[in-house]
Amino acid sequence: MKEAILVIGAAGQIGSELVHALREIHGNDKVIASDVHEKAPEHLAYGPYEQTDVLDTKKLGEVVLGNKITEVYHLAALLSATAEKNPALGWELNMTGLSNVLDLAREGHIKRMFWPSSIAVFGPNTPKIKTPQRTVCEPTTVYGITKVAGESWCEYYHNRYGIDIRSVRYPGIIGHKSAPGGGTTDYAVHIFHEAVRHGRYECFLSKEAALPMMYMPDATKAVLELMAAPSENIGLRTAYNISGFSFTPDVLAAAIQKHMPEFEITYNPDYRDKIAKSWPSSLDDSAARKDWGWKPDFDIDAMVADMLKNISEQTGVH
Ligand code: SER
Secondary structure, X not given: OOOEEXXXXXXXXXXXXXXXXXXXXXXXXXXXXXXXXXXXXHHHOOOOEEEOOOOOHHHHHHHHHHOOEEEEEEOOOOOHHHHHHOHHHHHHHHHHHHHHHHHHHHOOOOOEEEOOEEHHHOOOOOOOOOEOOOOOOOOOOHHHHHHHHHHHHHHHHHHHHOOEEEOEEEOEEEOOOOOOOOOHHHHHHHHHHHHHHHOEEEEOOOOOOOEEEEEHHHHHHHHHHHHHOOHHHOOOOOOEEOOOEEEOHHHHHHHHHOOOOOOEEXXXXXXXXXXXXXXXXXXXXXXXXXXXXXXXXXXXXXXXXXXXXXXXXXXXXX
C-alpha cells in the first residue's frame, strides 16, 4: 500500500469539504476520513473511513501505521462556544489531541501536517483593526488559549523534530454544504438558513460585533495552497493570519436584504457576544500573501449571492 493522507475531524464543517478537495487531487483511496462517529457521514462514504477518537492513542496509532499515513489534516477540536461550556474537555480534546498527533509525527510516522489555528488566539488587549501577524494575544476563551498554545507547540515540534507542520488562523467560516459546530461565528451560517426558510433571524451577537470571516471555497483553497508551497517559503511555523472580509451582523443582514428586501433581523446577544467582542474585527494577512501567495476570491456580496442560491436550492425555496 502506498502512502496515504488522514483527515481527523472529517465530519466537521471544514473537514467535510476538505476531504472532497483532497480526494479530487490525490484519489479517493488515498484520503482516509476519520471522526468519532461509528460510521462515515453519508457524504464522505464514497471513500475510506476510520472511526478514531484522537484521544485514543492506541487506535490513532493503529490507524496511522495501518494505513501508512504520512500526511495528516488534524481538524478535531471543540470550538469557542462549546468549549466555554466544558473548559476541561476543551483543553483535553484540543491540547492532548494535538499532542497525540504530534507524537506520531515525532516517532517518524507522519511527515507533513496541517492543523488550524484561529482568530481566537487574540484577546481584548490585541489591536482590533488590521490585527498584525505578531502582536499581543492574551486570549480569554479556553479555545483561544488552546490555539495559542497549540501554535507554539507546533512550532516547537517543527524546530526540534523537523516536522513539516503548517497552520493558518482561520476567521469565521461560512459554507452551505456542512453545518458549523459550536463556534461564536456560527451566526453567519445560521442566518442564511433562517432567511431562506423563515425570512427572519434572531442573532446571538449584537449588531455592531464586527468579525473577520471567509467563504468556504477560500478556506479550502488556503489549506491546499499552504500545503503545496515549498517548505522554504514557509517562514512562519506558528500560524498565518488569513483574511477574507469583515462585517457586523447588521452589515450582513443588509447584504441579504439586497436579495430579500423583506428579510428581518433582531438581536438577542448572549455570552457569545462577549467572545466576539474580544476578537479582532479585521486581520493583516500580508505575511501569508508574501510567503505563499494567499489571496481570497470572494468578497461579502459574492459570498451572500452564492449562499442564498445554494441554500434556496437545498431547501427547495426559490
Ligand atoms: N469559528 C470559530 C469559533 O467561532 C473561530 O475559530 O469558534
